[in-house]
Amino acid sequence: MLEAAGGFKGECKKMISGGPMMGFAMFDLDVPATKTSSSLLCFTEDEVAAYEPTACINCGRCVEACPELLVPSRLADYGERGQSGVFEKWHGLECVECGSCSYVCPAKRPLAQSVKTMKKQVLAAKRKK
Ligand code: SF4
Ligand code: SF4
Numbered sequence: 001m002l003e004a005a006g007g008f009k010g011e012c013k014k015m016i017s018g019g020p021m022m023g024f025a026m027f028d029l030d031v032p033a034t035k036t037s038s039s040l041l042c043f044t045e046d047e048v049a050a051y052e053p054t055a056c057i058n059c060g061r062c063v064e065a066c067p068e069l070l071v072p073s074r075l076a077d078y079g080e081r082g083q084s085g086v087f088e089k090w091h092g093l094e095c096v097e098c099g100s101c102s103y104v105c106p107a108k109r110p111l112a113q114s115v116k117t118m119k120k121q122v123l124a125a126k127r128k129k
Helices: 061-065 072-081 084-089 100-104 111-128
Strands: 014-017 040-043
Touching: 061 072, 061 100, 072 084, 072 100, 072 111, 084 111, 100 111
Parallel strands: none
Antiparallel strands: 014 040
């Protein structure tokens, strides 16, 4: 696909399969395109990745950005600590994985990633029951 599109125009530092907010970073190029592949984004420099996440400053931007009216900072904390019960209680399963919380976070916390991972674990545990 890359060759057909003209190849890289510079040194590629990061590739994302899908859109800029909901897509996921690719480990390498040795993966097939599937029917769910919508796009491949190739970045020469990723400014977000250049910054390490820092502690939450309680600015509330993630809460304002969440379309599901969730509290992403809190859900991410629960996810990182593996607290599935309280994660569910705070409606973590309602997350639509839009990525808005991570996008707006000035502390560069991987909020959507933590919420998404915990959501997968909770759903997998429910399927086992
Ligand atoms: S990824 Fe989930 S928690 Fe974050 S803003 Fe979107 S719906 Fe809300
Ligand atoms: S946007 Fe980031 S820094 Fe602000 S409250 Fe949410 S997690 Fe904390």
